[in-house]
Amino acid sequence: MPLVPPALDPDSLVPRTDSGYPEPFRSRVLPREKRALGDPLGLTKIGVNLTTLPPGKESSMRHFHTREDEFVFIVEGEVVLVTDEGEQLLGAGMCAGFAAGVRNGHYLVNRSDRPVRYLEISNRDREDTAEYSDVDLAFSKHADGRFVFTHKDGTPY
Template identity: 55%
Template structure:
């Protein structure tokens, strides 16, 4: 189910019945395969939200949420629904549990991601705004991203060469 499949915007949906994103990752290889085991259901797209996005995300055991990253202009927020991910930031590791949340203010430089080191699936909501001009720094990888004129991510090496 997606916004394109609905001639009218829906008022409510069952989140787990929203189809997963068709393209599991926007990262170029070799990075896209590092987030295998991650499934996102773009809930905000169903409602044609313009100012922020909401994803219902599942991480299989051993999966990561994203490459460790920090946004220049986009605030991010996560809320854990199921499982016990580990939040990895510049300050270290923080075990999370259902009912816990974390927020990442734009421009603070604190790179972060979630890792599922457990045997159970992790399910969480992630919310991010859609501020134009955002860029992403990946301190552990030779990757940088900027929002292109079309609103999509454009990836390059840190020296500026495109992928």
């Protein structure tokens, strides 16, 4: 029997397989799959993605958000969490959280030989920006919701 909202089978959604990152950063994260779970359920205050990250790929560049809290929950597989404190291995059932404005860059990297699946959950803040710890990259949002990536000095890619 098919599910109807407020229930949802994530496999029924077409995954997003692109990235807004400019090169040389895009190739570090792709291919990956993100299924936006909250959007089809009408959620407007939080974003929820079910992400599949293949072996050898990174979730993002190491970053922190200025106005959005971020939470990840590992559903399947294992992934390395990298922060200012170093590296930690996260397996299924483990989680990590990142408070808005805390200048501790983070990202996940799949060093295993299997895909990892995890939930990404964050509040949606139209004024959020992100700063990147290790690369010349900055992120902001336009009023229409589009993501904009620039160099740290503001020049476009």
